[in-house]
Amino acid sequence: MTRHHAPPHPETPPDAETVGEPRWPMALAVIVAMTLTLLLPDDLRLAPAWVLPALEGLLLVTLIVGDPGRIDRRSTALRAVSIALVGVLALGSVWSTIQLIDDIVHNGKETASATSLLQSGSTVWAGTVLAFSLLYFDLDGGGAAARAHRMPTHPALAFPQQLTPGLAPAHWRPQYIDYLYLALTNATAFSPTDVMPLAPWAKIAMAVQSLVSLLILGLVIARAVNVLT
Numbered sequence: 505m506t507r508h509h510a511p512p513h514p515e516t517p518p519d520a521e522t523v524g525e526p527r528w529p530m531a532l533a534v535i536v537a538m539t540l541t542l543l544l545p546d547d548l549r550l551a552p553a554w555v556l557p558a559l560e561g562l563l564l565v566t567l568i569v570g571d572p573g574r575i576d577r578r579s580t581a582l583r584a585v586s587i588a589l590v591g592v593l594a595l596g597s598v599w600s601t602i603q604l605i606d607d608i609v610h611n612g613k614e615t616a617s618a619t620s621l622l623q624s625g626s627t628v629w630a631g632t633v634l635a636f637s638l639l640y641f642d643l644d645g646g647g648a649a650a651r652a653h654r655m656p657t658h659p660a661l662a663f664p665q666q667l668t669p670g671l672a673p674a675h676w677r678p679q680y681i682d683y684l685y686l687a688l689t690n691a692t693a694f695s696p697t698d699v700m701p702l703a704p705w706a707k708i709a710m711a712v713q714s715l716v717s718l719l720i721l722g723l724v725i726a727r728a729v730n731v732l733t
Contacts, residue, residue: 662702
């Protein structure tokens with residue numbers, strides 16, 4: 505009996521054009537996050553004022569030197585540095601959020617006046633938005649360098665341009681501004697808006713960000729009203 509072997513499943517071919525996005529939007533976001541860390545009161549920082557910004561700056565410079573200009577170099581070492589940078593930003597953001605909530609609950613000195621409360625709360629909230637935007641940017645599709653060479657067949661985050669290809673040019677790829685918009689809208693709407701999380705890690709990350717944002721905004725507003733009245 506003749507056996508008919510099914511042909512092997514073809515691999516998804518690489519995109520016809522390698523499109524690496526500019527480094528500067530992502531670098532600017534990291535610099536702004538470093539600045540926000542410096543603006544935080546001492547009680548809300550994970551470490552002395554200079555420690556986290558210095559570490560984040562070193563990791564950022566390493567990425568720029570290793571892959572200057574556009575992000576298109578696939579390297580295990582650079583990937584590890586990029587993940588480390590996002591991890592440091594996220595760790596600092598989570599710590600500041602926990603300390604701010606603790607300060608609000610226990611009537612700490614940083615929340616004794618409406619002015620200091622709103623300044624600290626807005627700084628922590630903005631830091632979480634930047635941290636999550638960089639997390640989405642670095643994890644989706646294996647990172648910007650991987651996306652420059654090949655978009656995933658099954659995306660973790662589905663943008664409108666991927667769901668309806670006619671909305672964008674051929675070989676469209678999400679860039680940092682798209683992930684920043686995702687993080688901002690998720691932090692204000694507390695739910696997905698135009699970008700749908702498909703992978704488990706994306707659903708968990710967006711859920712955590714929504715809860716963190718809800719806690720910060722809810723407690724800060726409630727405490728500010730209490731202080732003013």
